[in-house]
Amino acid sequence: MHPLVSIVIPAYNGARELRRVIPMLDAQTYAPLEIVVVDDGSVDDTPDALAELARERSHLCWVRQDNAGAGAARNRGIAEARGEFIAFLDCDDVWPDNAVEARMKPFLEQDDPEIMGVYCPADFIDEHGEKLLEGPLFDYSLPFDRMYFTSVTGSAFAPTCVILRRSALDLVGGFREELSPAEDFDLWQRMLRTGGCFLKVRSCRVGWVQHPASTVHTRLGFHHAQCVEVLDQMYKGLAPGPCLPEYSGPMGDVLARRDRVNRALGAGIMAAASGHRDTARELAREISLPFVRLLSVDGLMGTVRFNILRVLCRRESEWPENVWPEVAPRVLPWLRELDADLGGCRNLRELIRRLSGLPDGGKA
Structure with missing residues (x-):
């Protein structure tokens, strides 16, 4: 008998999405499954949709709480779940039929307590299921496909990618x-800090839906500040678990600063591209010359492309002809101001030169 996997789904005004995603889960090739939906204070007909869906599915349970955000809803779902393993799914994301079976295979075949959780790559898709990027996200090249503390210093993957051991969580x-x-x-x-790892599963890929109106896109400064708080804590000896000594002290401070600069650069490009000029200028103040000098021009071009496509939810096939002319009048001035504020940076000047050579870039 396979261990029970509980799929935790937070939902806020998600009646339409739930009527799609719950039947999608009926096709999963793994059993037994439990579906736990937390209605996070919805004001639409989410309760009616869940009551209707639960009548046909004994393995679906749901609870309702006052609106408290996705983190609180997931915690409530974890508390209600009975499974030895916990999977997360947002109600607008997409799973293939083997999403649970493929990710549970390492747990079933390897008696390895070091593996706290597994993850798979994700396709970056829009609300209509169209791919925004040609290649997958989170498809890291790591030794033995194992991610340890500081293997990836950003947000390693989306919740919809992972299945976790309940005990590690x-x-x-x-x-x-x-x-x-x-x-x-x-x-x-925080989980990686305890010394275990996440294992990449190559045999499935989920769909991670992007919305132009999401909090990440519309409150860029707020989201950036929260991410900076996480970055700072990564390099400090905070419980639970040991902090690697190589990442504490002065060197840890330098690495934390580098990661903050890289994140501010990406967020600043998103803010400039979406017309949030004040936020873009505030983020520019967090970018310092020594760390920008470490970035290749090709890498900077990729950063510009990725963050513009992400914030606008546009397809990579539209770059640059159908996207760059739209944002160049906002992004190029921001980059020029950043270069001036840094006192002149060879990398940025070459980036600006290349971007100015794209269609209509010279008009900005």
Whole structure:
């Protein structure tokens, strides 16, 4: 008998999405499954949709709470779940039929307590299921496909990618609800700090849906500040678990600063591209010359492309002809101001030159 997997789904005004995602889970090739939906204070007909869906599915349970955010909803779902393993799914994301079976295979075949959880790559898709990027996200090249503490210093993957051991999750106490929407970034890093690993599963890929109106996109400064808090804590000796000594002290401070600069650069590009000029200028103040000098121009071009496509939810096939002319009048001035504020940076000047050579870039 396979161990029970509980799928935790937070939902806020998600009646339409739930009527799609719950039947999608009926096709999963793994059993037994439990579906736990937390209605996070919805004001639409989410309760009616869940009552209707639950009548036909004895393995679906749901609870309702006052609106408290995705982190709190996931914690409530974990508390209600009975499974030895916990999977997370947002109600607008997409799973293939083997999403649970493929990710549970390492747990079933390897008696390895070091593996706290597994993850798979994700396709970056829009609300209509169209791919925004040609290649998958979170498809890291790591030794033996194992991710350890600081293997990846960003938000390692989306919640919909992972299945976790309940015991490893309980050890760190679940999501920090006050960090929403950076609560998942924080959780992965706190779990990795305990010394275990996440194992990549190559045999499935989920769909991670992007919305232009999401909190990450519309409250860029707020989201960035939360991520900076997580980054700072990664390099400090905070419980639970040991902090690697190589990442504490002065060198840890330098690495934390580097990661903050890289994140501010990406968030600043998103803010500039979406017309949030004040936020973009505030983020520019967090970017310092020594760390920008470490970035290749090709890498900077990729950073510009990725963050513009992400914030606008546009397909990679539209870059640059159909996207760059739209954002160049906002992004190029921001980059020029950043270069001036840094006192002149060869990398940025070459980036600006290349971007100015794209269609209509010279008009900005």
